[in-house]
Amino acid sequence: MNISLFYLVAFLSIFFSLLVIFSKNPVHSILYLIITFFTFTIHYILLNAQFLAIVNFIVYMGAILVLFLFVLMLLNLNKDSEPLKSNLLKIIGVIGGMCLLVTLVGSTKALHLSNPVVLQTQNLGLVKNLGKVLFSEFLLPFEVSSILLLSAMVGAVLLAKREPNNV
Amino acid sequence: MELALIIEKFILITVVFALSLVVAMYSTLAERKIAAFLQDRVGPNRAGPGGMFQPLADGAKMFFKEEIIPEQASKFLFIAGPSLAILTACTGSAVIPWGDAIAVAGRIVDLQVTDINVGILYIFGVVSLGVYGVMIGGWASNNKFSLMGAIRAASQNISYEIPMGLSIIALLLVTNTLSLKEITAQQHGWHWNVLYQPLGFLLFMICSFAETNRTPFDLPECETELVGGYHTEYSSMKLGFYLFAEYINMFISSAVMATLYFGGYNYPGMDWVNNLLGPLWGPLIGVAVLFLKIFVFIFFFMWVRWTVPRFRYDQLMNLGWKVLIPLAIANIVITGIWITISDKL
Numbered sequence: 001m002n003i004s005l006f007y008l009v010a011f012l013s014i015f016f017s018l019l020v021i022f023s024k025n026p027v028h029s030i031l032y033l034i035i036t037f038f039t040f041t042i043h044y045i046l047l048n049a050q051f052l053a054i055v056n057f058i059v060y061m062g063a064i065l066v067l068f069l070f071v072l073m074l075l076n077l078n079k080d081s082e083p084l085k086s087n088l089l090k091i092i093g094v095i096g097g098m099c100l101l102v103t104l105v106g107s108t109k110a111l112h113l114s115n116p117v118v119l120q121t122q123n124l125g126l127v128k129n130l131g132k133v134l135f136s137e138f139l140l141p142f143e144v145s146s147i148l149l150l151s152a153m154v155g156a157v158l159l160a161k162r163e164p165n166n167v
Numbered sequence: 168m169e170l171a172l173i174i175e176k177f178i179l180i181t182v183v184f185a186l187s188l189v190v191a192m193y194s195t196l197a198e199r200k201i202a203a204f205l206q207d208r209v210g211p212n213r214a215g216p217g218g219m220f221q222p223l224a225d226g227a228k229m230f231f232k233e234e235i236i237p238e239q240a241s242k243f244l245f246i247a248g249p250s251l252a253i254l255t256a257c258t259g260s261a262v263i264p265w266g267d268a269i270a271v272a273g274r275i276v277d278l279q280v281t282d283i284n285v286g287i288l289y290i291f292g293v294v295s296l297g298v299y300g301v302m303i304g305g306w307a308s309n310n311k312f313s314l315m316g317a318i319r320a321a322s323q324n325i326s327y328e329i330p331m332g333l334s335i336i337a338l339l340l341v342t343n344t345l346s347l348k349e350i351t352a353q354q355h356g357w358h359w360n361v362l363y364q365p366l367g368f369l370l371f372m373i374c375s376f377a378e379t380n381r382t383p384f385d386l387p388e389c390e391t392e393l394v395g396g397y398h399t400e401y402s403s404m405k406l407g408f409y410l411f412a413e414y415i416n417m418f419i420s421s422a423v424m425a426t427l428y429f430g431g432y433n434y435p436g437m438d439w440v441n442n443l444l445g446p447l448w449g450p451l452i453g454v455a456v457l458f459l460k461i462f463v464f465i466f467f468f469m470w471v472r473w474t475v476p477r478f479r480y481d482q483l484m485n486l487g488w489k490v491l492i493p494l495a496i497a498n499i500v501i502t503g504i505w506i507t508i509s510d511k512l
Contacts, residue, residue: 050285
């Protein structure tokens with residue numbers, strides 16, 4: 001039951017992520033991306049990671065993709081107004097994609113399919129256990145990543161802020 | 168046993184679903200009646216005694232109106248918009264504990280559809296998803312006014328989700344759990360969270376006004392600037408769905424406010440009443456009390472709508488980012504200090 005459900009959801013994730021790439025309209029692309037993230041949420045629930053599932057739901061589906069959609073709607077891109085991409089950008093894109101592919105293939109080779117990792121505690125994904133682990137064992141990485149996010153936010157505000165004499 | 172559980176949940180879901188629809192339906196009448204009361208008029212009184220059948224008449228009118236899908240609109244998304252709006256509005260009720268457990272025919276029945284241990288976050292997620300219905304519908308209409316309404320809805324929702332989340336964090340510091348069932352159980356009698364989190368409640372309430380697009384924050388459908396906002400192009404029952412989703416959202420957010428801050432089904436003297444009436448009727452009184460609280464909140468929503476004028480857009484953003492977020496952060500800090508001190512004592 002669980003295995004077939006997993007294959008169904010995995011198929012849907014791959015299907016919708018392909019649609020993200022191949023759809024002509026950028027707004028449709030984003031909408032497919034939303035569905036893709038929703039299938040990820042189902043994956044997390046299947047893994048009994050309720051907290052991660054709901055955070056993925058709120059942060060990615062509820063906030064980040066709303067902003068994506070917001071920007072795309074504001075620009076209202078369509079076939080006529082889409083800027084032509086230069087060949088250099090296309091080449092850079094191809095090289096970047098290839099690098100990602102190599103990394104992915106390399107990481108799947110490192111997997112030991114015959115010896116899968118088994119979760120030691122089934123309830124690790126519940127918010128109580130996750131919180132305890134985050135705030136004791138992984139306290140330093142947790143705090144460092146929070147500073148990283150804060151600095152990124154401050155940087156973005158600083159870049160967006162106009163010089164006072166230009167107003 | 169398993170079958171009984173499924174039947175029990177099925178009945179509960181059906182009842183909750185039907186109740187939220189009926190409450191939303193009669194909220195439309197209540198809105199007009201309260202508007203009339205506040206403006207010293209009579210209000211709708213032709214359909215049935217005191218206008219009782221007005222919502223039915225309105226519904227029938229909506230169904231029989233001509234349905235227009237604009238030529239240039241994206242057809243699928245144009246239909247998906249209102250469907251999504253009403254879908255997200257209806258899913259929020261799943262984690263709200265409507266009452267204490269009741270004993271029926273030897274079984275203990277929880278009056279809550281599901282008690283997931285991230286209950287608050289689930290509600291928060293559903294609320295944040297609610298904006299997609301407005302955005303998709305506004306964009307698919309292929310109309311400048313609709314698009315502006317959709318963009319306003321998106322930026323407003325994103326902005327007000329932040330103070331809402333921060334006010335919930337302060338509440339979680341007090342309750343130590345994310346499960347709505349446990350939060351309600353902790354507020355037994357008169358230990359309502361609003362007594363410990365008055366500022367948090369105020370912030371949460373302001374944000375729920377913004378999240379449900381109610382006046383004074385109804386800028387996405389601001390008719391003085393945007394014709395009809397995101398639903399300018401909509402007609403017939405699709406428009407009805409949008410308007411209906413707003414009333415369901417109002418009902419759900421009233422229920423959430425009552426549960427999180429006003430004790431849910433708890434009321435002073437409930438132990439005495441429960442002993443008097445037994446394990447079936449005692450909790451049902453609690454359900455009635457919860458609904459009374461919800462109706463008070465719905466009345467408050469309407470009272471504000473017919474009293475306070477709409478904000479200007481820059482005022483809305485200034486209020487969200489420069490007033491509510493600093494206040495919410497201050498609330499977290501004060502709550503943290505208070506908890507540390509009271510633990511040490």
